[in-house]
Amino acid sequence: xxxxxxxxxxxxxxxxxxxxxxxxxxxxxxxxxxxxxxxxxxxxxxxxxxxxxxxxxxxxxxxxxxxxxxxxxxxxxxxxxxxxxxxxxxxxxxxxxxxxxxxxxxxxxxx
Amino acid sequence: xxxxxxxxxxxxxxxxxxxxxxxxxxxxxxxxxxxxxxxxxxxxxxxxxxxxxxxxxxxxxxxxxxxxxxxxxxxxxxxxxxxxxxxxxxxxxxxxxxxxxxxxxxxxxxxxx
Numbered sequence: 638x639x640x641x642x643x644x645x646x647x648x649x650x651x652x653x654x655x656x657x658x659x660x661x662x663x664x665x666x667x668x669x670x671x672x673x674x675x676x677x678x679x680x681x682x683x684x685x686x687x688x689x690x691x692x693x694x695x696x697x698x699x700x701x702x703x704x705x706x707x708x709x710x711x712x713x714x715x716x717x718x719x720x721x722x723x724x725x726x727x728x729x730x731x732x733x734x735x736x737x738x739x740x741x742x743x744x745x746x747x748x
Numbered sequence: 749x750x751x752x753x754x755x756x757x758x759x760x761x762x763x764x765x766x767x768x769x770x771x772x773x774x775x776x777x778x779x780x781x782x783x784x785x786x787x788x789x790x791x792x793x794x795x796x797x798x799x800x801x802x803x804x805x806x807x808x809x810x811x812x813x814x815x816x817x818x819x820x821x822x823x824x825x826x827x828x829x830x831x832x833x834x835x836x837x838x839x840x841x842x843x844x845x846x847x848x849x850x851x852x853x854x855x856x857x858x859x860x861x
Contacts (some may be wrong), residue, residue, distance in 0.1 A: 647749070670849070677836060679752075680853040725790050733783070735804045735849065738790030 649745040657711040658742045660726030669730045671711050674723045718748045752853035760859045769824045769856045773841030780822040783838040798845035834860045
């Protein structure tokens with residue numbers, strides 16, 4: 638079953654604009670992660686935020702976490718055509734390496 | 749350093765056959781997890797192995813099995829294939845058994861006819 642639900646399902650923006658993607662989840666978590674996937678290939682880890690953190694930055698990425706609302710957002714600033722991909726949030730609530738993924742957001746960045 | 753490697757990259761099987769997918773983790777990583785990704789969906793957890801022991805199992809039928817070898821590589825086996833088993837099978841490795849960053853391979857795309 639999918640725990641996280643991303644919003645919107647698809648996003649199309651112009652190069653240079655910012656892209657904001659949202660994720661909601663249902664149960665308590667240890668951490669929340671965002672991954673990127675290009676054209677049905679392997680997933681690449683972008684950023685991890687722990688349940689006791691509220692905001693984290695990595696390069697052009699900014700992720701926030703609101704555990705009271707069970708939601709997270711991923712902001713990609715100054716987007717590039719190479720950012721075109723599917724983005725997934727994944728939550729960890731257990732004592733093993735099981736991640737529960739959402740259905741993903743398809744981001745298209747037009748040059 | 750080599751990343752997570754999976755083989756084969758693509759394969760086609762017919763209903764009722766069985767399939768074995770292989771995964772080599774990043775050197776030094778002792779945990780391997782398997783995920784199934786159906787087209788248009790997010791990955792679904794199948795198994796996790798750590799130090800050759802099963803540490804977690806997702807909601808998949810007994811037709812799915814896996815094992816981890818002393819060198820930490822892993823195999824995923826699926827018996828009595830169904831059309832619905834068509835998917836991208838992803839292997840991920842990590843240092844420990846608790847969830848942090850997962851390093852994914854490029855996947856094995858299985859088509860069942």
